[in-house]
Amino acid sequence: MYTELREVIVRHKRYVIIALAGATILFVLFKLFYPFADYSNDSYTYIGAAAMNDNVSIRPIGYSKFLRAFSAWSTSDIALTAFQYSLVTLAALYLFLTVIHFFRPGKVVSIVLFVLLLFNPVSLYIGNYIGSDALFAGLSLLWFTHLIWIINKPQPYDILIQALLLLLILTLRYNALYYPFITAVAFVLSRKKWWWRLSGAFTGILVIVLFISFVREQNYKTYGTRLFSAFGGWQLATNALYVYQDVKVDSKDFSQKDKAIDDAMKGFLKVNKMKEFPPLTSSFFLWDDKAPLKQYWFSYMRKYHTSKEDSIKVWNTMGPLFASYGKHIITDYPFSFAKNYLLPNAWAYCYPELEIFLQYNIGMDSVKMPAVDWFRYSTGKIHFFSRRGQTRLLHPFPVIFGVVNLGLIVLAIWIALKGRRYLRKRNYLLSFCLLYFFWIANIGFSVFAAPIVFRYQFFPMLIFIGLGGAITADLIRRKNIEYEK
Incomplete structure (x- = not known):
């Protein structure tokens, strides 16, 4: 995998250079307008747990542990938000290179996907927010993109990589509880011996069982209540x-x-x-x-x-x-x-609320003392370009998310009625199945578990655009070739 990925990077080095240079320029310009990180009430919960070095909290403890570990290197909120934005950007680049490598959607579509995945403003605002969203989105992109490689070019060490990614993601947000089952689907669909596929599927489930057991015990030690969440x-x-x-x-x-x-x-x-x-x-x-x-x-x-x-x-x-x-x-x-x-x-899933991203710093021109102490600000007062400017900038994205989901429905209907023969190529069929397993699982978990907001759907949107867009473009291209013949 890694040898092939290096070849992909070399082959598409122009995309890589533009992505890295463009992301750097965008982040510098963004910080001129928003020199301070963005906060909500959840931010102070994470910071408080990090300051106390708690092992459990109201929220999953992973982000608080990350804050504490990162503070050993730097207490700058600029360094922290730069890291978060970089993770999302690099993970999106990994997804982009993967889909154009396996599905070859064509130059025009590749450029459109490149812009949507790498240069959307949502990544900047999520990266600037003190919360688990950026890490969760970045690691989730790495997780799902790695599943595409497992289906198409499985390697012996994939089981260990998936176990590590699942563990890290689960510590950040419990929305990932259904991820091991998607992982199991990917391993079952891969081209390896049956014992390897079953081992990969079982390992993902084992990670979630052990993780839940560990959290229950930590809650019991801390609060006297043996429960997961x-x-x-x-x-x-x-x-x-x-x-x-x-x-x-x-x-x-x-x-x-x-x-x-x-x-x-x-x-x-x-x-x-x-x-x-x-x-x-x-x-x-x-x-x-x-x-x-x-x-x-x-x-x-x-x-x-x-x-x-x-x-x-x-x-x-x-x-x-x-x-x-x-x-x-x-x-x-x-x-x-x-x-x-x-x-x-x-219905809210079709048009998810921008929620905390409706206004910067939940409409306040100051931050609370935990943030002042943690990031060593000289004062609690902060300055910024616009409190609600991001509302106008991000307003189209819930619509884009709804349109992308509608596109997936149309694609599924078209494949069912007329396009099944275009999925005869194995990697298309299996990747198509993986995409729709994830889509259905995400809808089911999102609708039943909690109110739906856009920041929780940002990572799925990138997957739907990247993988869904690449598959759709190449299916249309091959249909046109068939028609011309």
């Missing part, structure tokens, strides 16, 4: 609350704890009308102090005289309780859950 329990209960929009929940068969949560929700509804509920992407029920889950959390701490210092421990204690409650509500009212949560979330 307290956040998952909070999120499941949050999703279930949307059932109350058109159902009068009957709590007579609830456990005492589930009934207490139900009472908190019904108390909330006495003074709040359902039509005034914020959209899913606002995460109101998850984070707002007036929301019923937070009120239940506060009442629990008051009841048991829990100090503020132990609030995170109680937050984790709530995870299993809320998970049980959420499962109960969803199981009892599946159709209402589908109508009030799944369908709106599916």
